[in-house]
Amino acid sequence: MSIRLLSENTINQIAAGEVIERPASAVKELVENAIDAGAHNIDIVMVEGGRKLISVSDDGYGMTADELNLAVERHATSKLQEDDLSNIVTMGFRGEALPSIASVSKFTFKSRARGSDDAWQITISGGKKSVVAPTALDCGSYVEVRDLFYSTPARLKFLKTDRTEFSQTLDVIKRLSMARPDIAFSLYDGERRAFQVSASQGELLDSRLRRLGSILGAEFTENALPINAERENIKLTGYAGLPTYNRGNAQHQYLFVNGRPVKDKLLNGAVRGAYMDFLARNRHPILALFLEVPTDMVDVNVHPAKAEVRFRDSGVVRGLIVGALRHALAEAGHRASTSVSNTALGAFNAPNTATLPYHSGRQQHFQVPPSNMSRGFSETTYDYNAPLNSESFAPPMGRNEALEPDAPIVDPAEFPLGAARGQLHETYIISQTENGIIIVDQHAAHERLVYERMKKHLSDGNVPRQVLLLPEVVEIEQSAVDKLMTRQEELENLGLVFEVFGEGAVVVREVPALLGDTDIKGLIRDLADEIAEFNQALSLKEKLEEVCSSMACHGSVRAGRRMATAEMNALLREMEATPYSGQCNHGRPTYVELKLSDVERLFGRR
Numbered sequence: 001m002s003i004r005l006l007s008e009n010t011i012n013q014i015a016a017g018e019v020i021e022r023p024a025s026a027v028k029e030l031v032e033n034a035i036d037a038g039a040h041n042i043d044i045v046m047v048e049g050g051r052k053l054i055s056v057s058d059d060g061y062g063m064t065a066d067e068l069n070l071a072v073e074r075h076a077t078s079k080l081q082e083d084d085l086s087n088i089v090t091m092g093f094r095g096e097a098l099p100s101i102a103s104v105s106k107f108t109f110k111s112r113a114r115g116s117d118d119a120w121q122i123t124i125s126g127g128k129k130s131v132v133a134p135t136a137l138d139c140g141s142y143v144e145v146r147d148l149f150y151s152t153p154a155r156l157k158f159l160k161t162d163r164t165e166f167s168q169t170l171d172v173i174k175r176l177s178m179a180r181p182d183i184a185f186s187l188y189d190g191e192r193r194a195f196q197v198s199a200s201q202g203e204l205l206d207s208r209l210r211r212l213g214s215i216l217g218a219e220f221t222e223n224a225l226p227i228n229a230e231r232e233n234i235k236l237t238g239y240a241g242l243p244t245y246n247r248g249n250a251q252h253q254y255l256f257v258n259g260r261p262v263k264d265k266l267l268n269g270a271v272r273g274a275y276m277d278f279l280a281r282n283r284h285p286i287l288a289l290f291l292e293v294p295t296d297m298v299d300v301n302v303h304p305a306k307a308e309v310r311f312r313d314s315g316v317v318r319g320l321i322v323g324a325l326r327h328a329l330a331e332a333g334h335r336a337s338t339s340v341s342n343t344a345l346g347a348f349n350a351p352n353t354a355t356l357p358y359h360s361g362r363q364q365h366f367q368v369p370p371s372n373m374s375r376g377f378s379e380t381t382y383d384y385n386a387p388l389n390s391e392s393f394a395p396p397m398g399r400n401e402a403l404e405p406d407a408p409i410v411d412p413a414e415f416p417l418g419a420a421r422g423q424l425h426e427t428y429i430i431s432q433t434e435n436g437i438i439i440v441d442q443h444a445a446h447e448r449l450v451y452e453r454m455k456k457h458l459s460d461g462n463v464p465r466q467v468l469l470l471p472e473v474v475e476i477e478q479s480a481v482d483k484l485m486t487r488q489e490e491l492e493n494l495g496l497v498f499e500v501f502g503e504g505a506v507v508v509r510e511v512p513a514l515l516g517d518t519d520i521k522g523l524i525r526d527l528a529d530e531i532a533e534f535n536q537a538l539s540l541k542e543k544l545e546e547v548c549s550s551m552a553c554h555g556s557v558r559a560g561r562r563m564a565t566a567e568m569n570a571l572l573r574e575m576e577a578t579p580y581s582g583q584c585n586h587g588r589p590t591y592v593e594l595k596l597s598d599v600e601r602l603f604g605r606r
Contacts, residue, residue: 007127019100022159023050023148024168026105029097030143031176034058035183036090037141040199045188046169049162051148059140063111065120065132072109072124074099091260101145103127104152108144112137126151170195174215175261178254178288181211209239212288216252219245220286225332229324232316233294236324240287242332243278244582244589247286254288257298257309264309267291270318274325277451278580279587289321330579334417334590410569416576417591420568426560429568436595442563442571444584449574451585463495466513472520475505480528487531498524 020026027044034042037060047053063071074096101107102124112119119137123130149156159165166189177185177197181204187195197214200207205226213221224239238256255267267289275285299310311317410419417440418433429440457463481500484491488498495512508520563571575581575590583589600606 019096020104022168023054023165024172026050026054026101026145026148027056027169028172028176029101030054030056030145031173031185032091033097034060034141035176035180037061039140039183041184043186043188044169044173045190046166047190049159049165050145050169051156051159051162051165052146054145054148055143057140057142059138062113062116062140063120064113064116065118067113068109068111068120068122069132072098072102072107072122072129101148102129104155105148105150106146108146109141110135110137110143111141112139114139166194172261175254175256178208178211178215179256179259179261179290181207205237208237208288208290212239216286216288224287225328227289227324227328229320229327231320231323232313234297234317234320235292236289236320237292238287238289240289240325240328241285242335242582243275243285243329243580243587245286246279246283246587248282248284250284252286253284256288256290257300258291258293258295260300260309261307262309263307266311266314266318267321270321271325273318274322274329277455277585278329278583283587287325291317293317332582333579334575334581415572417572420565420572423563423568426562429563429571431568431572433593436593436597437599438591438593440572440575440591441584441588442561442568444588445571445575445581445590447584448581448590449571449578452578452580458494463493464513465495465497465510467510468508472508473501473505474508474521474524476525476528478504480525480532481506483531484524484528487527491527496523496527 019029023046027046027050031042031044034056037058039058039060042056042058045053045055098107098109107124108121109123110119110121116139119135120132121135121137122132149159170187173185173187173195177183181200184199185195185197186193197211200210205228209221209224209226212224220239220241223242223245225242227236227238227240229236250268253268253271255262255264255271257264257267271285271287271289279285293311297312299312412418412432413434416433417438418431420429421432422430423442424430424439427442429442429445431438431440481504484498484506485500491498495510496508497510498506498508501507506524508524511518511520511523581590597606
C-alpha cells in the first residue's frame with residue numbers, strides 16, 4: 001500500500017478527536033478564547049446538551065476581516081509569541097481549537113474589532129470555508145456551533161444524555177468563572193438560564209471569595225479559611241474548608257495553575273496529605289486553590305486538552321500546598337464548621353430521622369496500646385496521655401462533681417468554649433458560653449489533644465528507636481540508594497537508621513519504635529520512590545502519625561468516665577490552646593455549638 005498525505009479536513013478531524021471530546025470540550029475552548037480576548041461578559045447557550053447548538057458570545061477585542069480568516073486555519077494563534085513554548089501566559093495557545101471544532105460541525109464565526117465600524121463573518125461546513133463577508137454585530141465575537149459531530153457519527157454515539165452533557169459543561173463554566181471573578185458569565189440550557197454570575201470588584205481575595213460563595217453557596221463562605229502563602233516564587237492563594245465541612249467525594253476540590261483549571265494527581269495528593277490527620281479516608285475537604293507559578297517552572301503543553309501540567313520541582317509545590325493548608329488549619333484553632341450545629345438543629349426538628357453524619361455512642365473503657373507496638377515503647381506511651389492538669393485530672397469519681405456547690409466558678413464570657421456546667425451520660429460535656437451552649441464529645445476532644453502532644457514529639461525529633469536484633473538488608477536500585485542517602489540525616493531524626501551495604505543495597509539497623517513489627521523492605525522502597533518523585537520522605541512521617549493517631553485513640557478519656565468540673569474546664573482550656581481541636585483524628589467534630597437564639601427557636605420563643 002502506497003503512502004499518501006492525509007487531507008486537511010481529515011487532519012482536523014483527527015485533531016478534534018484529541019481536543020474536542022464532547023460538547024463541554026468545545027465550550028471550554030471557546031470560552032478560554034473569549035477570556036484571552038479580554039472579555040468582561042461571556043454568554044453561552046446550549047440546545048440539546050450541545051448536540052444541536054452551542055453559541056458563545058463575548059465583548060472582547062474582536063477581530064478584523066484578515067484576522068478572522070486566519071483564525072480558523074490550523075495552528076494559527078495570536079497567543080504564542082516567538083514560538084516560545086516555555087513562556088505561555090494565555091489559556092489557549094496551540095491554535096487547534098477553532099479548526100478542530102469547525103471540522104466536526106456547522107461552524108459560524110462573527111467578530112467586530114474594538115474601534116471598528118465593520119463586523120465580519122465566516123462559515124465552515126464539511127471542511128469547506130466560505131469567504132469572509134460583512135455582517136451585523138456589536139464589538140466582540142460570536143461563535144455558533146451547530147450539529148456537533150455530524151460528520152463523525154461514531155463520536156456522536158458515545159455522547160451521554162443531554163442532561164449529562166449539559167452538567168459537564170456547567171462544571172467547566174463554574175471552574176473557569178472561579179478563576180476569573182472579574183468576568184461575568186451566563187449559561188443557558190435552551191431558553192432556561194442555568195447559571196449566572198456578575199463581575200466582582202475589589203481585592204482579588206475578597207472578590208474571589210464572593211465568587212466562590214455565589215457558586216458553592218453561603219455555607220462555604222462561612223466555613224472557608226483564607227490561604228495565602230509563597231515559596232521560591234510560587235504563590236498559593238484561595239480558600240479551604242474546615243475539616244468538619246467535608247464531602248463523600250473529591251468533586252468539590254477546585255485546583256488552578258496560572259488561572260487554568262487542572263486535574264492533577266500531584267495537587268490532589270498534596271491536599272490529601274494536608275488533611276490526612278483531620279479526615280477519615282472516605283471523606284474529602286471542599287476547597288479552591290490557585291497556584292501562580294513562573295512559566296519556566298511549569299509545563300502546560302502536556303496534553304491538547306490542557307488539563308494536565310508538569311512542575312519542574314514538584315517537591316516544592318507539594319510542600320507549599322501541605323504547609324499552607326496545615327498552617328491555615330492551625331490558625332483556625334478549635335473552630336468547627338457551622339454545618340455541625342445546623343445538622344444538630346436539623347436532628348432536633350426531625351427526631352425520627354438520622355441526619356447527623358457521625359454518631360458517637362458509649363465505648364468500652366480500653367486503654368491498651370496497639371498490639372504491634374514493641375513492649376519497651378508501650379510503657380512510655382502513657383506519658384503522652386498524662387493528665388491535662390495534674391491538680392484537676394483525678395481518678396474517676398463516684399458521683400458527678402459538676403453538681404457540687406463548692407466547684408470552682410468560671411465566667412463563661414472569659415473563654416471561647418465557655419464554662420463547664422455538667423456532664424451528660426458520662427460522655428458529653430455541657431458548657432455554657434456567653435451567648436449559647438456547647439456540647440463536647442470528651443473522648444473525641446481528648447483524642448485530638450493527646451495526638452497533638454505526640455506529633456510535637458515527632459517534630460522535635462524525640463522519636464524512640466527500636467534496635468533490630470538482626471539488621472535488615474534491603475536490595476534496591478543504586479539510584480534509589482543514592483536518593484535515600486541524600487535524606488539520611490532527616491530519616492535518622494525520625495528514628496530510621498541505615499547505611500550503604502555494598503552496591504545496590506542498604507542495611508537498616510534501627511527503626512522507629514512507634515511502628516512496631518513493620519515491613520522494613522516495603523518501607524525503604526516506598527521512601528526511595530517518594531524521595532525520587534517529591535524529594536521528600538513522606539511515608540515514614542505518615543506511618544508514624546498514623547500509629548500516633550491509633551495510640552491517641554486508645555489512650556484518651558473514654559466515653560463513660562465521670563469527670564469533675566475542674567477536669568472538664570481543663571479539657572476546654574486545652575482545646576482552646578490546641579490547633580485542630582475542632583475535630584478528632586478521624587474527622588468527626590469534637591463539639592457542637594448552639595447559639596441561645598437557636599435554642600429559643602426550638603422552644604418557639606422566636
